[in-house]
Amino acid sequence: VCDICGGELITRKDDEPETVRNRLAVYHRETEPLVDFYRERGKLRVVENQPTIEATTVEVFKVLGIEK
Known part of the structure; x- marks a missing residue:
């Protein structure tokens, strides 16, 4: 149970320490x-x-020399 919202916690296989x-x-x-x-x-x-994703996209375009 989530301590914050009380919702059910689900553990995925890729959340296991060995997988990480x-x-x-x-x-x-x-x-x-x-x-x-x-x-x-x-x-x-x-x-x-x-x-934001949008701001990151702008920075990527700047680095690549792409004007949008």
């Missing part, structure tokens, strides 16, 4: 190296999180 550990291991092994790969080639672009 596995996902993080895959990220560190397969995805994280790509950050260095693209940074070394001057291709990595960083977009700071914005308060």
